[in-house]
Amino acid sequence: MKIFKKNSAFTLVEILVVCGIATVFLATAIMLFTNFRRGFSRSEGTAILMQEGALFVARLRNDLNNAVLVPVIAGNDQAQLNSTPDRLSFSLYSSREAKALPVVYRYQASENGGSVFRREGNDNERVLIKDRVASLTWQTELERFVEPDSTSSGTVRLSIALDMQLEMQTGSEKPFLLKTSIFPARLNRQLNVP
Amino acid sequence: MNNQQRQGLSMLEIVFSVGILALIMLPVFMTFSSGNRNIMLTEGEFRAHTAALELMEQIVSLPFKQISTGEYADAEIINGGPFAAGPVLFKLTPAKDLWRELKIEDIKRDNKIVFKKVTVTIKFTATKNSDRVREFFMKTLVANENI
Numbered sequence: 001m002k003i004f005k006k007n008s009a010f011t012l013v014e015i016l017v018v019c020g021i022a023t024v025f026l027a028t029a030i031m032l033f034t035n036f037r038r039g040f041s042r043s044e045g046t047a048i049l050m051q052e053g054a055l056f057v058a059r060l061r062n063d064l065n066n067a068v069l070v071p072v073i074a075g076n077d078q079a080q081l082n083s084t085p086d087r088l089s090f091s092l093y094s095s096r097e098a099k100a101l102p103v104v105y106r107y108q109a110s111e112n113g114g115s116v117f118r119r120e121g122n123d124n125e126r127v128l129i130k131d132r133v134a135s136l137t138w139q140t141e142l143e144r145f146v147e148p149d150s151t152s153s154g155t156v157r158l159s160i161a162l163d164m165q166l167e168m169q170t171g172s173e174k175p176f177l178l179k180t181s182i183f184p185a186r187l188n189r190q191l192n193v194p
Numbered sequence: 195m196n197n198q199q200r201q202g203l204s205m206l207e208i209v210f211s212v213g214i215l216a217l218i219m220l221p222v223f224m225t226f227s228s229g230n231r232n233i234m235l236t237e238g239e240f241r242a243h244t245a246a247l248e249l250m251e252q253i254v255s256l257p258f259k260q261i262s263t264g265e266y267a268d269a270e271i272i273n274g275g276p277f278a279a280g281p282v283l284f285k286l287t288p289a290k291d292l293w294r295e296l297k298i299e300d301i302k303r304d305n306k307i308v309f310k311k312v313t314v315t316i317k318f319t320a321t322k323n324s325d326r327v328r329e330f331f332m333k334t335l336v337a338n339e340n341i
Contacts, residue, residue, distance in 0.1 A: 046237075154281065155256065189255070
């Protein structure tokens with residue numbers, strides 16, 4: 001019968017060709033999507049690290065710019081600016097309480113990512129960065145610049161050298177690196193008062 | 195039923211439809227890559243902002259009489275190099291693809307310098323290995339505490 005000669009189905013070659021083309025398209029699409037997804041995830045992690053690092057530095061910079069020297073009182077070891085590998089303490093003028101309050105930044109190192117905490121006055125310690133600090137150093141540096149042939153004591157400059165690296169626990173994201181110096185304006189002005 | 199009627203799609207139709215689909219999907223994929231690029235740009239801006247603050251703060255922290263008026267080009271703003279005629283030295287964190295400029299102007303009233311206007315300009319490349327240079331300004335006033 002004539003009806004059996006009608007080409008009503010695909011041949012094996014047609015199906016194989018279509019499958020081959022579809023496979024190539026699908027593989028390319030999946031590869032592209034996976035790469036974009038991975039890149040997006042990595043960028044998202046990098047953005048989170050950058051945001052946390054930037055907020056931390058802005059907070060520390062703001063605190064240090066408002067740091068003041070207070071008269072040393074017996075037993076009050078937080079009166080001046082002190083730095084140890086895991087602690088940075090100084091006095092901050094609080095406009096809310098109209099007095100200088102001790103502020104302590106504490107770094108808790110850990111293999112799975114360290115954390116940074118901040119305490120002001122008698123308030124509870126608050127977490128600034130949790131489990132994302134790969135390394136952190138804050139070093140107080142005091143310099144004195146004296147004019148040659150001068151009898152004056154010169155200019156004193158206090159600064160805090162900050163070196164920080166933030167990492168996600170997964171480790172696939174780009175780490176956030178920050179190295180800078182912070183110059184507490186009020187403290188320096190107080191130090192240079194004749 | 196007409197035996198000549200087409201039963202499926204021709205290759206040309208498939209190629210066209212895939213092409214249209216690709217054009218539709220392109221902006222979707224572009225949003226991913228532009229997101230990445232924006233993060234890189236933000237990182238560059240943050241670096242520039244940090245460098246500007248570092249330079250600005252060390253000038254502002256000096257006693258008023260030590261803030262010497264003048265313009266300082268990138269070649270004069272070197273880590274360990276003198277600020278103005280000295281004795282104060284610049285303290286700067288090394289930064290790649292970043293150029294600093296400093297301008298200090300007097301603001302006078304009744305022939306007395308009441309303020310110093312400090313302007314820090316940072317020029318930096320938009321992204322790593324990019325030729326596009328962007329500029330960032332930071333300005334502040336320092337009051338003369340001696341009057």
